[in-house]
Amino acid sequence: MASATEQSETDQVREIGHEEYDPIGTAILIGIYFLILVLLWLFMYFVEFLGNGPTVVGALLTVVGLA
Amino acid sequence: MNIHTYEKAWLVAAMVLIVGFIATITYGAVGPGIAMIDDDAGSIDPNEISDHERFGETGVEHLGGNEYEVNVVAQAWSYSPSEIEVPAGSEVTFYVTSRDVTHSFTVVGTNVNTMVVPGQISEMTVQFDEPGEYGILCNEYCGEGHHTMEGLLTVVPEDEFDLTELSTDAPREVEAGNETTINATVSNGMQDGLETTATLEIGEQQYERDVTIDGEGSAELTFDVDTDALGEGEHDWTLTVDDHEESGTLSVVSGTDGGDTNE
Amino acid sequence: MEVTRMSSTASRTYLDQFPAEAKVIKAAFWSSFMALAIGGLLGLVQALHRTDVLRFIDPADYYTVLTAHGVLLAITFTIFFLVGIFTWAVTTSLDRGVVDIRFTWAWYIMMVVGTILVGVSILGGVVDAIPTYADVLFTFYAPLQAHPAFYVGLVLFVVGSWLAGADWFRTWWAWRKENPDERIPLPTFMALTTTLFWYLCTLGVALSILVFLLPWSLGIVDSVNPLLTRTLFWYFGHAVVYFWLMPAYMMWYIMLPKLSGGKLFSDPLARVVFVLFLLLSTPVGIHHQYLDPGIAEGYKFIAMTNTMFLLLPSLLTAFTVVASMEHGARQRGGTGYLGWLKALPWRDPVFTGMALAGLMFAAAGFSGMINAGMNINYLVHNSWWVVGHFHLTVGTAVALTFMAAAYWFIPQVTGKALWSRQLALGQVLLWFVGMTFMSNAMHRSGLFGMPRRTAEPQYQGFNFEPAVGTVGEINAQVALGAVLLTVALAMFLLNMVLTSFNDDSDSLPANTYAGTLSGPEDSPAVLDNLKLWTAIAVVLVIVGYTLPLASIVDSGGLFGPDISGFQLAIETDPALVLESVREVMP
Structure with a gap:
């Protein structure tokens, strides 16, 4: 470990080591972020994109259409 | 490696997210059948565009059934053609190439959007179900006039669409008593045969002719006009085939005023 | 309340430790700020012009302004700051200076010369006395053709950055000889992995410029293949x-x-993240070409898969960084599920600027996920959505972090205390607010088809039809945002200038960075095997690019079918335009 890493903090009120630390707040925030990502993705893909009128289609649809 | 349980869970969630995104895109490709612009249409020498079988003559072409092709050349700073009309309920394949720099062919408010790179041909097939009017714009910087580059795509109701073209050849002036004719050429750009009626109205007179044209064919029509019945004076005429109209004016003059000019 | 250690006896600034290196870093930072000042101001001109709020330049000059804005901010501002930070990171974390400071000055000067060449050739677009043309934007797509000086300047700048990378590697090699059994300190590890993928990726643009574009602009070859370059x-x-x-x-x-x-x-995990960036940063470029003809769909799909997996290091970063902040907040007495957020040092502009930049990056992550999607690209490609996206990434995640970092770094390399913390705090907040207005409006307008890179997107034959709101309201938000950002930029520069003239050199924080809860001893040694990761990165690039490039060369030829250069100006060359119009007239 290089000497330049911070060793102590002036306004630190307690020392929390790796074993005793559970980042529960981070887990909550990141869970909320996950939900936002999923919902926005679904909205963007299925509403904004697929609902955006004519779209470039391939031969696949033609086959289905004729069948 | 010492990874916290929460972080392991997040790693799993992140992977689920990534796989989910890829799955959604894959669904779009196989479900609604969205295809990407690819290399199917091949390359082209931009200097030879005018002689190219596809781009020598740009515009809408009927392939048969509800299938159409539209050939477009993009250049600084316009599209040729700048206005495109296709019927509703059609399946249209656009072929676009560039004469100079990179452009785009972007139909505003839709998912029809392609880069147009010189040397390459962009091909995209689109189904137009409903009538509507869309702007076309270039969204790739192509020089100082880039923002003026635009076009218009109109999807018309199916029964209002045809690829019929009408042109006429008629004298401007005729001597009273002489026989004269108004000639018309009707061409049918559709692959299907066309059966319709051509109507010429001149003065109080009306002539009708039944027209039958094969797919990709054309017909010459000749209307003999009775100048005696018209009498001397200016006579406006209108030739109508379906929704297409051509009109002009025929002057019937007395024998001393002039000859039968046809210009 | 200062977070960093302040006891004046133990406190040593970077200037105290490495006075020679501090001078180069200070010079690099000021080069970066000058690019930011000019580029930012040009951004305001564009925002007001295209939204039709205030137009005082010719529409043709808009593209000169846009070229300068893009090059100065995306290349000059960012990379000058980067070389400063990385030089700091390597020397600080290895606790030794560079091997030869003359070499350090040499690459810095080379980058400056390159920047000046590029800048002057762009300026030729609006100043008649300069006979250059470079209205080709930041992407310089052929067959738009710039003056050779533009390409030469870019090459000098990039080669300068290569030498900077070599400088960091030399310093690390020297350190390794003295410390053969130690793990690479994390900041150095980050700088080196980043440098490695920079070498890998710049090979492409160097090839494009040196083999194709520069000889073509000099008239040595007649033609290029536009899709290849x-x-x-x-x-x-x-x-x-x-x-x-x-x-x-x-x-x-x-x-x-x-x-x-x-x-x-x-x-x-930090090391894993940087290794992933080394591996995946390059074989993803085709996702910018989803709508290009001449590239098969399969290659586009492969590029998408790589791009989506590139989300992973960023998502991991989100967790690790927030968890580290939470750790700090709890050590400072923060409690509760989310109550700890209140214990964070929100009055510190360095912290707040970086935290807000990170928050904006979370939003940018979402629009980036959309951009990464293959077929959904039809919706957003080349629209203003994309511009909204990268104003959140480079324009905020990067720029705001850099500005916040400057509040800490400039005192470190000058030995002068920051002139005003209040002004700095107001500045980072204002940037955040301004960017919220501007970027949100840009994203929205992309969804109804508003194009990017367009001087006057008001068309004759049709109108845009937003599903929500109006074009006028969106334009007003963009203009407002741009004004707020410009004010924030002025506040930043003012603070930097006054700091440089500040007499107060007391109570400067020491030159330190964060320790770790789970240190390098927990990470497998293989993570430090840079040769291995570089080799894998090269293999991935070969897998991702060989076939697409081969097929592009196969169909279009290495030099294309006689495609000459275009400098499409309205007033200078009307004959060309007229001719091209005439050719298509029936």
Whole structure:
């Protein structure tokens, strides 16, 4: 470990080591972020994109259409 | 490696997210059948565009059934053609190439959007179900006039669409008593045969002719006009085939005023 | 309340430790700020022009302004700041100076010369006395053709950055001889992995310029293959965004935890993240070409898969950085599920600027996910959505982090205390607010088809039809946002200038960065095997690019079918335009 890493903090009120630390707040925030990502993705893909009128289609649809 | 349980869970969630995104895109490709612009249409020498079988003559072409092709050349700073009309309920394949720099062919408010790179041909097939009017714009910087580059795509109701073209050849002036004719050429750009009626109205007179044209064919029509019945004076005429109209004016003059000019 | 250690006896600034290196870093930072000042001001001109709020330049000059804005901010501002930060990171974390400071000055000067060449050739677009033309934008797609000086300047700048990378490697090699059994300190590890993918990706643009564009602009070859040079550009063009993002990531990993009063949650994961960036930054460039003809759909799909997996290091970073901040907040007495957020040092502009930049990056992550999607690209490609996206990434995640970091770094390299913390705090908040207005409006307008890179997007034959709101309201938000950003920029520059003239040199924080909760001893040694990761990165690039490039060359030829250069100006060459119009007249 290089000497330049911070060793102590002036306004630190307690020392929390790796074993005793559970980042529960981070887990909550990141869970909320996950939900936002999923919902926005679904909205963007299925509403904004697929609902955006004519779209470039391939031969696949033609086959289905004729069948 | 010492990874916290929460972080392991997040790693799993992140992977689920990534796989989910890829799955959604894959669904779009196989479900609604969205295809990407690819290399199917091949390359082209931009200097030879005018002689190219596809781009020598740009515009809408009927392939048969509800299938159409539209050939477009993009250049600084316009599209040729700048206005495109296709019927509703059609399946249209656009072929676009560039004469100079990179452009785009972007139909505003839709998912029809392609880069147009010189040397390459962009091909995209689109189904137009409903009538509507869309702007076309270039969204790739192509020089100082880039923002003026635009076009218009109109999807018309199916029964209002045809690829019929009408042109006429008629004298401007005729001597009273002489026989004269108004000639018309009707061409049918559709692959299907066309059966319709051509109507010429001149003065109080009306002539009708039944027209039958094969797919990709054309017909010459000749209307003999009775100048005696018209009498001397200016006579406006209108030739109508379906929704297409051509009109002009025929002057019937007395024998001393002039000859039968046809210009 | 200062977060960093302040006891004046123990406190040593970077200037005290490495006075020679501090001078180069200071010079690099000021080069970066000058690019930011000019580029930012030009951004305001554009925002007001295209929204039709205030037009005082010719529409043709808009594209000269846009070229300068893009090059100065995306290349000059970011990379000058990067070389400053990385030089700091390597020397600080290895606790030794560079091997030869003359070499350090040499690459810096080379980058300056390159910048001046590029800048002057762009300026030729609006100043008649300068006979150059370079209205080709930041992407310089052929067959738009710039003056050779533009390409030469870019090459000098990039080669300068290569030499900077060599400088960091030399310093590390020298350190390794003295410390053969030690792990690479994290900041150095970050700088080196970033440098490695920079070498890998800039090969593409160097090839594009040196083999094709420069000889073509000099008239040595007659033709180029536009799709080939475009593909080579994007081979570099996506990795470059990670290049300028990595110093911001470095700040989030090694400064934010310290400023929060805690430690980096996990050193091993930080290393994993940077290794992933080394592996995946380059073989993804084709996702900028989803709508290009001449590239098969399969290659586009492969590029998408790589791009989506590139989300992983960023998502991991989000967790690690927030967890480190939470650690700091709890050590400072923060409690509760989310109550700890109140214990963070929100009055510290360095912390707040970086934290807000990180928050904006979370939003940018979402629009980036949309951009990464293959077929959904039909919706957003080349629309203003994309511009909204990269104003959140490079324009905020990077720029705001850099500005916040400057509040800490400039005192470190000058030995002068920051002139005003209040002004700095107001500045980072104002930037955040301004960008919220501007970027949100840009994203929205992209969804109804508003194009990017367009001087006057008011068309004759049709109108845009937003599903929600109006075009006028969106334009007003963009203009307002741009004004707020410009004010914030002025506040930043003012603070920097006054800091440089500040007599107060007391109570400067020591030159330190964050310690780790789970240190390098927890991370497998293989993570430090740079040769291995570089080899895998090269293999991935070969897999991702060989076939698409081969097929582009096969169909269009290495030099294309006689495609000459275009400098499409309205007033200078009307004959060309007229001719091209005439050719298509029936």
